[in-house]
Amino acid sequence: MSVFGTHFGQYRRRSIRTGFAAALLLPLLAMSACGYGSDKKDDKKNTPAAGAGPATAGGAKAGTSASQIRLGFFANVTHATPLIGLNEGFFAKELGTTEIKPQVFNAGPAAIEALKGGSIDATYIGPNPSISGFTSTNGELLRIVAGATSGGASLVVKPNINGPADLKGKKIASPQLGGTQDVALRAWLTKNGYSVDTSGKGDVSVVPTDNAQTLAAFQKGDLDGAWLPEPWATRLVLEANAKVLVDERTLWPEGKFVTTDLIVSTKFLKEHPDTVEALIKGQVAANDWAVANQDKAKAAVNAKITEFAGKPLAQNVLDAAWPNIAITNDPLAASLVKLSEDGVAVGVTKKLDIHGIYDLTILNKVLAAAGKPAVADAGLGPKK
Structure with missing residues (x-):
């Protein structure tokens, strides 16, 4: 492999x-x-x-x-x-x-x-x-x-977000409700003490958004982050000044x-x-x-x-x-x-x-x- x-x-x-x-x-x-x-x-x-x-x-x-x-x-x-x-x-x-x-x-x-x-x-x-x-x-x-x-897959965020504590009240995108990255994001937020729901409310607002729209919205400042598959996570880093907060491989045994x-x-x-x-x-x-x-x-x-x-x-x-x-x-x-x-x-x-x-x-x-x-x-x- x-x-x-x-x-x-x-x-x-x-x-x-x-x-x-x-x-x-x-x-x-x-x-x-x-x-x-x-x-x-x-x-x-x-x-x-x-x-x-x-x-x-x-x-x-x-x-x-x-x-x-x-x-x-x-x-x-x-x-x-x-x-x-x-x-x-x-x-x-x-x-x-x-x-x-x-x-x-x-x-x-x-x-x-x-x-x-x-x-x-x-x-x-x-x-x-x-x-x-x-x-x-x-x-x-x-x-x-x-x-x-x-x-x-990674959670990428604005440069001023340095950890889970900085996400309260923020708006984070995922590709689609119920998708793999959407579940990963919600589970990670819950593990870090945040309440989230499928309506987009809660301590952190999870907003299911098509990937191309996520890039544009992040560039305009309408989103604070996104849990995305590749190459979209990399595109936000290279094209929208985002940074990786969580590489999902770090959450799994042997990655x-x-x-x-x-x-x-x-x-x-x-x-x-x-x-x-x-x-x-x-x-x-x-x-x-x-x-x-x-x-x-x-x-x-x-x-x-x-x-x-x-x-x-x-x-x-x-x-x-x-x-x-x-x-x-x-x-x-x-x-x-x-x-x-x-x-x-x-x-x-x-x-x-x-x-x-x-x-x-x-x-x-x-x-x-x-x-x-x-x-x-x-x-x-x-x-x-």
């Missing part, structure tokens, strides 16, 4: 399909090559052949590849894995004739709503929205099938905690395990390449940021943000327990059993085939 920097701008939360802003609309990508995938265009006709192999993940039979997969992600450095997988063709190579349709989101809750509504099949996303999507549907909506990144996971709808996982396996094989290849080719990986990420967001990330911002994350296939499942507890404590997640949220069967199969060690689900895998 290699340490990377990275969170690309979390731009508007609406997906490409439903509309970013007219200027940012881009054609959906259709990729194809040899490997996994179905030659058929109608999923309903894509049934297993007689004598198909044994049951795989989710109980479906092998050979049920989908004609397409609609994949969500953010245009952020912390989503380097899907950006590299798309730009360098790793997903396309493994998916074969299965068409991949990317959709960009600003934050996790919006992606979860798209998954619930059936407009996407899988998405790269933060842990807290994953938990919320799982618990709000009694465990029916999704499964976490792989990790993607660790780290890459490791899940920032980005890959989740798949349970329906899609059950019906198309071969397609999910192809996607994960593409991810593992993309991550291996990124670790071995960091400069090329940064360029690939910026190329995709430019395509989906309309402009590239400044090189000094990218270079400063890149070392703040680590790319990994490990979902760091043990950290999810604490994140779940924090979400409940701050009132943005229902208190329900999260056992069964992981299904790492396919990931560990792919890792084993590549000669890599298996990753653990911390006892939160498929129920026996």
Whole structure:
């Protein structure tokens, strides 16, 4: 595992399909090559052949590849894995004739709503929205099938704020209510003795704000700080004279905690395990390449940021943000327990059993085939 920097701008939360802003609309990508995938265009006709192999993940039979997969992600450095997988063709190579349709989101809750509504099949996303999507549907909506990144989030503030005691009465932004950074901010404030609520009131006012708007508001003096993913935390430091008050890595053992996971709808996982396996094989290849080719990986990420967001990330911002994350296939499942507890404590997640949220069967199969060690689900895998 290699340490990377990275969170690309979390731009508007609406997906490409439903509309970013007219200027940012881009054609959906259709990729194809040899490997996994179905030659058929109608999923309903894509049934297993007689004598198909044994049951795989989710109980479906092998050979049920989908004609397409609609994949969500953010245009952020912390989503380097899907950006590299798309730009360098790793997903396309493994998916074969299965068409991949990317959709960009600003934050996790919006992606979860798209998954619930059936407009996407899988998405790269933060842990807290994953938990919320799982618990709000009694465990029916999704499964976490792989990790993607660790780290890459910080609380940045005005220069005259030197510690928690200076935050009383201040206005602090987060990307979206219920998102991973939103929960981290609320939990940290609560631990430091402040009362906060979801209405924006309390000792410290937490204001969910799109990342691009957060930068502009901080530059105008309308915000006192923000808990942000990369590259937005770095952008506020370099472009708005902010300083880092809390690097979230300092709050976790060995500085490791899940920032980005890959989740798949349970329906899609059950019906198309071969397609999910192809996607994960593409991810593992993309991550291996990124670790071995960091400069090329940064360029690939910026190329995709430019395509989906309309402009590239400044090189000094990218270079400063890149070392703040680590790319990994490990979902760091043990950290999810604490994140779940924090979400409940701050009132943005229902208190329900999260056992069964992981299904790492396919990931560990792919890792084993590549000669890599298996990753653990911390006892939160498929129920026996």
